[in-house]
Amino acid sequence: MRRSAAPLLLFLLLATLLALPHVLPRFHTYVAAIVLLTALLATSLNLAIGYTGLYQFGHAVFYGVGAYGTALVLTRSGMPAPVAFLVGPLAAAVLSLLMGLICIRLSKLYFGMLQISLGSLVWAVVYRWYSFTGGDDGIHGIPIPDAIASPKGSYYFTLTVTALCVFAMYRIVRSPFGKVIQGIRDNPVRAAAIGVDVKLHQLAALVIAGFFGGVAGSLFVVVENSVFPDMMFWTFSLEVLIMCLLGGMYTFFGPFVGASVIVLLRVFASVHTQYWGLILGTILTLVIIFLPDGVLGVFVRRSPAKEDPGA
Amino acid sequence: MDFASNLFSTGTLSQILVGLSRTTILFIVSSGMSLILGVLRIPNVAHGSLYMIGAFAAWSVIQFLGGGLFAFLAAMIVAPLIVAAVGFVLERGFFSYLYEREHLMLLLLTFSFALILGDLVKIVWGPEYRSITVPAFFQGSAEIFGLPLPWYNLFLLLIGPCIAVFLWLVINKTKLGKIARAAAVDGEMVGAVGINVGWIFAFTFVLGSFLAGLGGALIAPMVNISLGMDHSLIIESFLIVIIGGLGNMWGTLLGSLIFGLTQSLGILVWPQFGIAFPYLAVVAVLVVRPRGLLSSTW
Numbered sequence: 096m097r098r099s100a101a102p103l104l105l106f107l108l109l110a111t112l113l114a115l116p117h118v119l120p121r122f123h124t125y126v127a128a129i130v131l132l133t134a135l136l137a138t139s140l141n142l143a144i145g146y147t148g149l150y151q152f153g154h155a156v157f158y159g160v161g162a163y164g165t166a167l168v169l170t171r172s173g174m175p176a177p178v179a180f181l182v183g184p185l186a187a188a189v190l191s192l193l194m195g196l197i198c199i200r201l202s203k204l205y206f207g208m209l210q211i212s213l214g215s216l217v218w219a220v221v222y223r224w225y226s227f228t229g230g231d232d233g234i235h236g237i238p239i240p241d242a243i244a245s246p247k248g249s250y251y252f253t254l255t256v257t258a259l260c261v262f263a264m265y266r267i268v269r270s271p272f273g274k275v276i277q278g279i280r281d282n283p284v285r286a287a288a289i290g291v292d293v294k295l296h297q298l299a300a301l302v303i304a305g306f307f308g309g310v311a312g313s314l315f316v317v318v319e320n321s322v323f324p325d326m327m328f329w330t331f332s333l334e335v336l337i338m339c340l341l342g343g344m345y346t347f348f349g350p351f352v353g354a355s356v357i358v359l360l361r362v363f364a365s366v367h368t369q370y371w372g373l374i375l376g377t378i379l380t381l382v383i384i385f386l387p388d389g390v391l392g393v394f395v396r397r398s399p400a401k402e403d404p405g406a
Numbered sequence: 407m408d409f410a411s412n413l414f415s416t417g418t419l420s421q422i423l424v425g426l427s428r429t430t431i432l433f434i435v436s437s438g439m440s441l442i443l444g445v446l447r448i449p450n451v452a453h454g455s456l457y458m459i460g461a462f463a464a465w466s467v468i469q470f471l472g473g474g475l476f477a478f479l480a481a482m483i484v485a486p487l488i489v490a491a492v493g494f495v496l497e498r499g500f501f502s503y504l505y506e507r508e509h510l511m512l513l514l515l516t517f518s519f520a521l522i523l524g525d526l527v528k529i530v531w532g533p534e535y536r537s538i539t540v541p542a543f544f545q546g547s548a549e550i551f552g553l554p555l556p557w558y559n560l561f562l563l564l565i566g567p568c569i570a571v572f573l574w575l576v577i578n579k580t581k582l583g584k585i586a587r588a589a590a591v592d593g594e595m596v597g598a599v600g601i602n603v604g605w606i607f608a609f610t611f612v613l614g615s616f617l618a619g620l621g622g623a624l625i626a627p628m629v630n631i632s633l634g635m636d637h638s639l640i641i642e643s644f645l646i647v648i649i650g651g652l653g654n655m656w657g658t659l660l661g662s663l664i665f666g667l668t669q670s671l672g673i674l675v676w677p678q679f680g681i682a683f684p685y686l687a688v689v690a691v692l693v694v695r696p697r698g699l700l701s702s703t704w
Contacts, residue, residue, distance in 0.1 A: 150510065197689055200696040204509060205652075208449050208644040209692070215641045216685040223678055329641065333451070333517045340514060370528070376521030380500070383515050387507065 112254055116247045124246050125318065128253040130358045132314040135257045137338040137350035138264055139307035144336065145344040146268055147300040148280030150207030153194070153214025154308055154335055157187040159327025161309025163221065166234045166322045176240045183316070184309035190217070191305020195298045215329045222324040233323030237316055249317045256314055260307050265347060267303065276300050337379050343389025352390055418674060420553045425670025426663075427559035430566035431625045433662035435639060436646040437573055437655060438617030444653025445590040445610040447509060451516040452496070453643060454636030455523035456489050456615050460622025461631045462527055463488045465536045475541040486619035492523075493615025497608050505593075505607070520636065528633055536631040544627075562624060566659075569617070573655050576613075586610055590653070645684070649691045651698030660699055664691070 112131075116124045136158050143151035164183035168174055198209045221228045228234070243252040267273050279286045279293055287293050316322060325331070338357050343349025357375070364371050386392070439453045463485035471477030496519060504512060540558045547554035577583040589596045589606045597603045629635065646665050650657030665684045672683025691699060 144510075197692065201648075201692070204443075204447070204449055204513075205648055205697075207513070208648055212641050212645045212648075212688070213685070215638075216682060219681045220679065223681065328637075330637065333514070337514065337517075340511075370525045372521035373525035376518040376525070379514060379518035379521070383504070383507075383511050383518070384500075387511060 109258070116250050121246050124250050126359070126362050128246075128250045128314075128318045130355050131250075131253050131257045132311045132318065133335075133338070133358050134351040134354035135260055135314065136308055136311035137335050137342070137354040138261055138347075139304045139311065140335050141339045141344060141347075141350040142264055142268065142307070143300055143304040145339060145350075146273065146280060147276040147297055147304075148203075148283075149297055149301065150203050150210070151301065151304060152207040152211040152336065153329065153332050154304070155329070155332035156214035156217045156327045157191055157305040157308035158312040158315070158331075158335075159221065159322070159324070160190050160217065161187040161312025162315045162322045162326060163228060163234075163312075164309070165313040165316045166237050167228075169237050169239070169316070170234060180313050183313040184306050187309025187312065188302050188306035191301050191308075192298065195301040199294050199297060199301075211329050211332060214327065214332060218324055218327050218329070221327065228324070231324060233321055235321040237320050237322070239317055239320060243317055252317055253314045256310065260310055261351070264303075264307060268347060272296070272299070334375070337375065337382075339389075341378070341382050341386075341389055343391035345388065346391040349389050349391040356390075418671070419551060420555065421670050421674055422667065423550060423553070423555045423563075424559060425666050427562040428625075428628075428670070429662050429666025430562045431621050432642060432646060432666055433566055433659055434569055434624065435618050435621035436643045436650075436662055437569065437658045438614035438621070439643045440647045440650065440653055440655070440658045441573070441577075441610055441617070442614040443647060445586050446501070446505075446607055447590070448501070448512045448516060449644065450614070451513065451640060452519040452523060453516075453614070453618050454640035455520045455527070456493060456618035457622040457639055458527060458631075458633070458636040459492060459523065460485050460489045460619030461626040461629075461635065462531045462536065462622075463619070464623035464626045465538055465631055466531075468538055473539075473541070475543045478538075478541045478544075481538075482620070482623050485623040486616045489619025489622070490612045490616040493618075494608065494612050496615075497611035501611070502604055502607065520640075524633065524636065533633060538627045538631070540627045558627060565624070569620075570655060570659050577655060582606070582609065642684075645688045649688050649698055651700040654698070654700045657698055657700035664688075 112127075115127050119127065136154070139157075140151060140154040143149045143154070161183040164186040165179045166183075168179035168182045169176065172178075194210060194213050197213065198206045201209060222231050224230065225232075239249070243249050268277075275286070275291055275296055279291065279296055283293050312322075312326075315326065334357065335354075338353035339350040340353065341349075341356060342351060342353025360374065360378075361371060364374050368374070382389070435453070435457050438456075439450060442448055442450045442453070464481040467481035467484045468477045471480055500515065500519075501512065504515060540556075544556075544558040544561060547556045548560050549555075550560075575583075577587065585596065585601055586606050586609070589601075589603050593603045596606070642665060646658060646661035648661075649664060650659070650661030664687055668683040668687045669680065672680030674680070675683070
C-alpha cells in the first residue's frame, strides 16, 4: 500500500461505514456492528501477539469479562450506564494484569498454554456461578440506555467507540512505547541489554490489550443485549487469533480485515451448514500453508525475526 | 456448607480411588501430549480430538464385533491404532512440511485440525451420545480398605503405572528414545549424522496419538461418548504437562496425580466450584517453580 493512498482509503472506509445503516436492512446493520466490535477485539489481541510477541491464547476471556462486567452493572446495580461501560473494560484490564503476573515468567509456549488454561478457569466459574452470572444461560434482556438501544443507535455507538479505540491503539503502536514492545518482540535479550524493563513493558502491553478487549465486550452488550459464557470459551480465543493471522499479524489493520472476513463467513455459513468448524479449519489450514503473512501481509511484508525453538 | 465434615467422611477414600482411575486416563493422554510437545515442540490442540476419536472408534469396534469381553479388549487395542493412523496422516501429510515455521503457526495448524476432526466426528458418528457397557468380566467391585471399588477402575489403576514404565523405558533405554531426545534438542545435528529426523518426529507423533486414542478408548465405558469431550480435556492436559515439566514422563505422572486428586477432592469440598481447585494447585506450583515440578528431561 502506498503511503499517500492510505488517508484516502481510510476516508472512503469511514464514509462507507457511516452510510451503512441507511442502505442496509436491520439484520445486516446488526451484523456490521458485530463485525466492528470483533475487529476491535482482534486488533486488541494483535497488540499483544503481533506487536509484543506474547502468546496471548486466552484473549476471549477479557472480551467476556468486559461484557459481563458491563452487563452485571447494568442489570444488578442502579448505577448509570457510563459507569457500566467503564467497569467492564477495567475488570478485563485487571484480570489481564493478574493473569499476566502469573504467566509472565514462563517462556512463549508455556505462557500461551497457561493463558489459555487460566482463561478456561474463568470460563468455568462464569459457567457455573448461576446466582451471580446466570451460569450457562447467560444474562438476557440487559437494559441499554435509550439513545443507543435501537439498531442504528447501537451501530453508531459501536462505530464511534471502535474508531476511537482503534485510533488510540494505532497511536500506541506508533509511540515510543510501541517501538519498545516491537523491539522486545524481535529480540527480548537485546532489548534487555539496552536497559529496557522487558517484563514491565510486556505486562503493560497485556493490560492495554485486555482493556481494549474488554471494551469490545462492552460493545457486545450494547449490540446483543445479552451475554453468555461461550463468548469467552477458549476455542473462541483461538478463533480471534485466526482473525489476526488471516488478516496479517504484523500489520496494524490486518486483524480488522481478518475479523470482517471470519464474522461474515460465519454468519453466511450458519445459514447454510452446521459444519462451521470444518470450514474454519480448512480456511486456516490453507492460510497457514499459502499465506503465512495474512491477506494484508501480501501487500505489506514484514516477517518477524526467526525465533529460536520453544523460546 | 460444612467443608470439614465433607472432607473426612467415608466417601472421601472411595472418591480418591475413583479419582485416581480418572487420573490414569489423564496421565495416559497427557503423556502423549508431553511426548509430542517435548520432541516436536508443538502444543497439540488436536490431541483432544484424537482422544475423542479413540472413544468413538472403540464404540464402533465393539458394535462391529458384537460386544463381549473379546470385543471390548480388541476395541482397546484397535481404536488407539486407528487414532495412531490418523496421527500418521496428519504428521506426514501436513506438519512435516511446516517444522521450519514459527511455532505459533504450528499451534494454529493443530487447532485447525481440531476443528476439522471435530466436525468429521460429527459427520461420521452423528451428534448423539454413545455409551459402552463394561463387559461382564469387569462388572462388580473389589473391596479396598472395606470400600467397594469397581473392577474396571482397578483395571485402570493397574494400566497407568504400566504405561508410565513402558514410556520411561522407550524414552530412556531404547536407541529410538535417545535419538528422539537428541532430535528434540538439536534436530539439525541429528540430521547431519545421517539420521532421518522426519521419521523420528513421525514416530513420536504416532506414539503420542496412540496414547491419546488409548485414553479415549479406556475412558469410553465410564462416560458418555459425546462431541465436545475433547474440549475440557485439552486444557487439563496442557496444565498437567506444564506443572510436570516439559517432556518429563514422571513429571507428567506427578502432574496428573496433583490434577486428578485436587479435582476429585475439590468436588467433595465444594461441589459447585470444585473445578477451580486443580487450577489453584497449578498456580501454586508455578509460583514456586515456573518451569514445572520436575526438570525437563530434554
